[in-house]
Amino acid sequence: MEISCATPGASIYYTTDxxxxxxxxxxxxxxxxxxxTTTIQAIAVKADMNDSAVAAVTFTRRSSSGGDISSVPGYDVSADKTENGAIAVSPQSASKGDxxxxxxxxDKxxxxxxxxxxxxxxxALTLTDKGGGKYTFVMPAGKVMVKAVFMDDNTMLNFFTDVHAEDYYYDAVLWAAQKGITGGMSDTLFAPNAACIRAQIVTFLWRTAGSPEPKALSSFADVPAxxxxxxxxxxxxxxxxxxxxxxxxxGPDETCTRAHGVTFLSRAAKANTAFGNSNFADVDANAYYxxxxxxxxxxxxxNGISSSLFGPDSSCTRAQIxxxxYRMYQGK
Structure with missing residues (x-):
């Protein structure tokens, strides 16, 4: 087969895979x-000009006695412009029956x-759901158009109205809420920026561990049974x-600091055996944390609150804890 371009001086590049x-x-x-049988996809490229659109054509081997290769038209598979998500199609040009x-x-x-x-x-053509956001269809004789609509995922609204998709802690709070690790400060509010107290962090850890029954209740005067x-x-x-x-x-109502938070987590993970200096100027090598x-x-x-400071005495918010x-347990 041969490929040509009407633009003088343009170079042509192609793929067959x-x-x-x-x-x-x-x-x-x-x-x-x-x-x-091969699908050729090609573009034309010239300096100071935009690359051409991709041209594609499928050549199908016929089972005739001559064993000739003959051209079968490839029809465009186009995706309509979408908002709040992306659509990819493969191949972008296909023959009938492909x-x-x-x-x-x-989007998040x-x-x-x-x-x-x-x-x-x-x-409308019949779609087969392959899972994982992938769908397939059989190409007809003629071009097709793919249309998709993405809507707000209102899952979080079943829990808290003050946690939004763009928040860095969205996935963590959703994970914790779905697993019953944390509740809100009210029926609809998580209060992500409120300081986390000692009672809350040990409760989060306990629930993450499956709420195991302790051998006996503690004897602390400020921890009612x-x-x-x-x-x-x-x-x-x-x-x-x-x-x-x-x-x-x-001290159940005392604020949990960043030093407290990472110490509680590392002990719960039975992993507080890291060696070496963390290189933060405000973390003494002999500090308990x-x-x-x-x-x-x-x-x-x-990480630290800056490249050189960890902020061990800074308060930990509920969102941070x-x-x-989430990072600790999802990383396993």
Whole structure:
């Protein structure tokens, strides 16, 4: 077969393996010899000009006695412009009877509401859901148009109205809410920017561990037996995750600092054995939380508040603690 371009001085590049051609693909220098069914995709490239649209054609081997290669027309598979998501089709040109794959990828916080493939007469084609956002259809004789609609994913609205798709902690809070690890500060509010207190973090850890029954309730004077965090505190103490603020008090309402947070998590993970200096100027190598900070940074659970400071005494917000938990357990 031969390929030509009407633009003088343009170079032609092509592929035969189904990938999109670029200026790094095989340069066309003359007739191409084909011995089997092949789809040729080609572009024309010239300096100071935009690359041409991709041209594609499928050559199908006939079973005639001569064994000739003859051209079978390839029809365009076009995707309509979409918002809040992306549609990819492969191949972008196909012959009648070919299988075409559509991949639908919604933006964060959105979900695929509908997907339709229309033939040249506006008739909807049958789609097969392959899972993972992939769908296939059989190419008809003629061009087709793919149309998709992406809508808000309202899953979070079943939990909290103050956590939005663009928030860095969205996935973490959704994970925690779905698994019953955390509740909100009210029926509809998570309060992501509120300071996390000691009672909350041990409760989050306890629930993440499956809410195991402690051997006995603690004897802390400020932890009533009927408190929502009573079993969590007892479990945390039994497992060496944390102690009280004194011999007789736990301090359930005291704010959890960043140093406390990474220390509790590393002890719960039984991983507070990191060695070496974390290189933060405000983390003394002899600090009780030094190895926990190193472990947290090494495992991508949290970084410092700057390139040189960890901020061990800064308050941890509810969003931050849940995000730390999410990264810790999702990384397994």
């Amino acid at each position: 189904g990938t999109m051609p670029t200026s790094n693909s095989t340069a066309y220098n003359g007739a191409i010899s084909l011995t089997s 299988t075409v794959t559509i991949t639908a990828t919604p 916080g959105y979900t695929l509401e509908s997907l339709t493939v229309l033939d040249k007469d506006g008739k 009927d408190a929502y965090y009573a079993k969590a505190v007892a479990w945390a103490v039994e497992n060496g995750i944390t102690n009280g603020t004194t011999d007789t008090t736990f 030094a190895s926990a900070v190193k472990w947290a940074v090494d495992n991508g659970i949290t 849940v995000t730390f938990l």
